[in-house]
Amino acid sequence: MIKVLLDYAKLNNLATYISDKEIKQIGEMIYKKTGLGSDFLGWLDWAENYLNDKEYTELKLKAEQIKKQVEVCLVIGIGGSYLGARAADNMINGLHNKNNVEMIYIGNTMSATYLAQIKDYVKDKKFSIINISKSGTTVEPSISFRIFEELLINQIGQENAKELIIAITDKSKGALFTLAKSKGYKSFVIPDNIGGRFSVLTPVGLLPLAISGVNTDQVLLGAIKAQKKLADISLNNEAIKYAVARYLLHTKYNFKVEALVSYEMQMQLMCEWWKQLFGESEGKENKGLLPFSMIFSTDLHSLGQFVQEGTKNILFETIIDIKKPTLDLLIPKTVDNLDNLNYLTDKTINEINHVALKGVLQAHADSANIPNIILEFESMNDLQFGYAVYFFELAVAYSGYLLGINPFNQPGVEIYKKNMFKLLGKPQ
Structure with missing residues (x-):
């Protein structure tokens, strides 16, 4: 229910950088619960x-x-x-x-x-x-x-x-x-x-x-489906493929920021959840990508200029491509055609949204030379959400262990709390 496409990611065969043995070692750490933080698995x-x-x-x-x-x-x-x-x-x-x-x-x-x-x-x-x-x-x-x-x-x-x-x-x-x-x-x-x-x-x-x-039963069933489908400890596993691709872009090519991009407004909070998951899991010991997010085409009119022509080799993009929207609309035809949009009336808004995705992908990946990972989601329903949660959680476990850190703690979060409590005069 999630397919990882690397055609625009500027990466060659992942297996040339990461060995099957290394992937297997990390997989065994996860499933045998022998790695750092394994009591939170x-x-x-x-x-x-x-x-x-x-x-x-x-x-x-x-x-x-x-x-x-x-x-x-x-x-x-x-x-x-x-x-x-x-x-x-x-x-x-x-x-x-x-x-x-x-x-x-x-x-x-x-x-x-x-x-x-x-x-x-x-x-x-x-x-x-x-x-x-x-x-x-x-x-x-x-x-x-x-x-x-x-x-x-x-x-x-x-x-x-x-x-x-x-x-x-x-x-x-x-x-x-x-x-x-x-x-x-x-x-x-x-x-x-x-x-x-x-x-x-x-x-x-x-x-x-x-x-x-x-329907929370469907949410759980989506996670169960992901658990079974993503159990393979190899680069054929889509979650591992995503983890390895972003790890290589960070460590081999020195990118600092991963921008998760969706073309659906209702995915904005999913991006926020992803930011916490990856930010808290990887941002420690002076390591990790900064998780960032954008909603296109909205943010193309505020950040698009920087992404296209701003400072290079800072960020790469991970695109969530929703194949089937929850709802869709047709473009109405008008007699006067004053806005010159009648040429679009044989298309749905979702079709136009996907054309925008392809056009931006060409602009960013081909013209601006920004790597793009594509995550194909089938839909935005309950089953897909449960699947996506498990997919990202498993990916961040592999990604954290690839970095050599504990993906399951967050020691840095406690520092601001201690300072705040002291300033507020909290009793010891």
Whole structure:
């Protein structure tokens, strides 16, 4: 469900640079769980195990209950605790869907204006809260939860609020676990062996998605399909092919930035999820590509000039090419043809979008000499999303080990937190 094309990537046969032996060694590190950070490889077979799990059945029942009771669902989380769910929501449902429950994502900012506006928006609406945090002490989501828990309790009372507040947190410890237990809030578990940026196929992503109307069974089945299809430890594996190609462009040809590009607006948050996955996984020990993203043709009118003629040998592009759009439109014909567009009326907008993709590819790869990797996605549906999540997670595992780093930790993230807590006067 994802095909990697390297025709425009300026790379010769990958096998001339990476040996089968090296690929096999890394594959064995992953599947035998002997590499750095291997205690966070729970995502490898999570989907097939969770599909028939008792907790997953309870999760879907809770989602159906919430859908019948509220107009708005507030999803509180930051980083991996919200990006995956929001990416899937946008990719699958589109940006203007007709689902009964409006999903609003908060806890990812400390913008006072944003939070105040959301508070004003939901104060007279029926809303529920999903609070997602492993520890329950991360500042951004914790602040949001305090504000909106108080609002909901004041609106409908403590007892009624119990039915509409859900915690997704550690199974046995932490501030949010303790809070949920003491107040009687329903809880679902963030697995110990799956890191935040890899957690979208756990309750972290599945509960918000089920409430938003996504068929989460299909999401998990997509991941299971990828797990089976991408098990081959060789360059015939599309995820390994992608990992090796981007690794070579970085280390052999000295590119510093990978720009993930989509021609679909509803893929923008998928690109944001990808940026966290690869940025946190690879950006350590003074190594790794800077993950960047653009939405074309929108960003062609802001960044296109720089990409085409700006400083060279900085970035290469990875293009997500969606073969079948969720919806399509025909160009209407007009009698006066004042805009001179009647020559397009035998084409759909998606056909024109793909012509734009080909034209940009020729301009960037051929004229500007910018390597382009193409990832062909079949669609933007639930099955494809689950497949894509597993594809990218497996690719970043191989890519991180190729760099010789631990792809599953994020020690640098803690530095800003320590500084912030000190400046805020947090008790030791």
